[in-house]
Amino acid sequence: MTAPLRLGIAGLGTVGVGVVKIVRSHKALLTARTGREIVITAVGARDQGKDRGVNLNGYAWESDPVALARRDDIDVFVELMGGSDGPALEATRAALDTGKDVVTANKAMLALHGQALAEQAEDAGRAIRFEAAVAGGIPVIKALTEGLAGNEITRVMGVMNGTCNYILTRMESAGLPYDAVFQEASDLGYLEADPTLDVGGIDAGHKLALLSAIAFGTRPDFDGVDLEGIQRIAIDDIRQAADMGFRIKLLGVARRTGRGLEQRMQPCLVPADSPLGQLEGGTNMVVVEGDAVEQIVLRGPGAGQGPTASAVMGDICDLARGIRVPTFGRPAHTLEAAPAALSGLPAPYYLRMSLMDKPGALAKIAAILGNSGISIDRMRQYGHSEATAPVLIVTHKTTRAALDEAIAAMTGTDVMASLPVALRIEQV
């Protein structure tokens, strides 16, 4: 039998402890499957004294992640600290520098520094694996990089922030406004320390940037992701969408267009009876479309100790088995720097706005849309008691640029009571 694969684990939060548990409880199973023993040599975290509910006595302790990464008695540096820069990045670099493979769950670090790290890994002849960074327990990185390698990928879509999907589906099922459900999610501990990472779409945007790189052979480009959060979604939007057979999801969409790489992470309307539309609560879903495979849908838990540790262990088992694939599916120096196609292909849009209740208000809005070349599929003005009138418009296919032009013109009138909410209707 081959020598044991020796792990050094930096970060002992939920996921780190989950990995330790699996390595301890599935010793024989992992050896049977990979042909090697998988052992933990060293671990480290900020606070050594904390009781983590798992026995760490047999492992060397390293408070300094860089020192952990540099130890010569580990083969794989398992980075589970998080944070795009700082210690996680420094330790990852140190690990590659000293000949270790790296397994990480750190989407922010890879979305921002993935290109440089992939190049460093390649120069050093080492691997970086990050299944746990995208969509928790779903083995989507593997499916996209390996299983679907015979396809030209035409579109990747995903609901990849469980907290946002929890908030949106809970608003609908409980009939509660955004603020109330946001508070609930906060009380339940579902939100990141900086909640904008979740509800602003940043966390999901990091994940999308990683999927795009693999799918389209482009450099990970988080700055090129058109980001929009769910903060302005009202219970009214959810109800109106449902009336028309849609549900609202914080949906990531990436595709290559003639004008460059389109990456959007924004609330969209999707058909209620599609797999994406049916997705409830904190579950994640990734949809991959390729020229041969047509459409594959992957669904599973997007977070949590077990699922995320499962993904980390999948990467570790691959390394134990000698499976080595370039970080983003092809050599890092061959990844293209594709321009960002921010506006996206034309699509129908949902528009909700409040108009001042005065004669000719609706006509003004309709005229502005017409002037921007946007034709109206449906329009409704609702009964109301206040001085403002809620109006709902569904457009025919238009570009986001034309829509933004129209919205700018609307705000220049004296009939708008608030900025419109504009949501793309994505064909899925």
Add this chain to the structure above:
Amino acid sequence: MTAPLRLGIAGLGTVGVGVVKIVRSHKALLTARTGREIVITAVGARDQGKDRGVNLNGYAWESDPVALARRDDIDVFVELMGGSDGPALEATRAALDTGKDVVTANKAMLALHGQALAEQAEDAGRAIRFEAAVAGGIPVIKALTEGLAGNEITRVMGVMNGTCNYILTRMESAGLPYDAVFQEASDLGYLEADPTLDVGGIDAGHKLALLSAIAFGTRPDFDGVDLEGIQRIAIDDIRQAADMGFRIKLLGVARRTGRGLEQRMQPCLVPADSPLGQLEGGTNMVVVEGDAVEQIVLRGPGAGQGPTASAVMGDICDLARGIRVPTFGRPAHTLEAAPAALSGLPAPYYLRMSLMDKPGALAKIAAILGNSGISIDRMRQYGHSEATAPVLIVTHKTTRAALDEAIAAMTGTDVMASLPVALRIEQV
């Protein structure tokens, strides 16, 4: 760059031609991803003269698959002929014997001879890959063998015969009886030459046997699959199930129990609002449950040129990249010969029967169920004009053995107008 990977393709039906098309059209993409050129050296099929819509001029032609497999100018033998025995098996053995890796879509061959072939491959230091054999384009073999390798798998379920799912969902949507939709499916060319392979659950049973082997580390055991087809499902069953919030699926379920390996491929009731219950038409779905990952759902096209060729190409790309994993996820000689636990864990059952319209008929049936220790959750007798009365019973949890005992006792009475239809209600 490494030397090209040279393919010999035996079988030029839909899938074989699909593979040729991808190799030809995605030359640069495949090389970029795998770091090697992938080339076709030789092909073969029964009829050389047939126009297959793709240019085969550059490839050597071998009518004899064994001769093709033995050629010393191929690295990978791609077996796309089908058939559990005969030429496919002989050629696969010849390929391994002469140092080739094998990629196959042949579920029947592997379900019946997988153990022997895996051992032969291992002894020869070669690989057998079969992503295309299970659930078409869905990369489920990879997900189960590699992505989820850190899990103890607790249950695998799947709707893996698109024709059966087409028939069942079409019966429901069109309100047509089984025979009419069977004929439709036949006219559309959806059925195998021997349709029992589809509607009798045999094809799906082969696939389940392969998934079980990987999931539970057991020898592929098709004979241990409790097989039941969809031929006796009536439109009434589908309607009654829908009334109670269920849909009927030809569902494969495998799990390890204290008494051995449970493998069932049979029509089951599943909740209508579950991913399995929502599955329409010819689409396939596999659900994998593991102790860490909880539940992963994979959905995609289960057949067709593009999707199946995509799966074959995934395997070929893996071989080009040097990825080698034991056939069933661990060395073949370590796979256990687990006894078959045919009866399965207790579950609620749906029972539909026709009783003779005479006094005390229903009471007799109820008494028989009681005598077998089966308690009744719901029972309905429907209005009727004929001499027989349709009766529907949903039981509380019971074993299949107790139910079979009760059904045998029922048929011994003089009140049964026909054999009952008994369908398990699977918790998903």
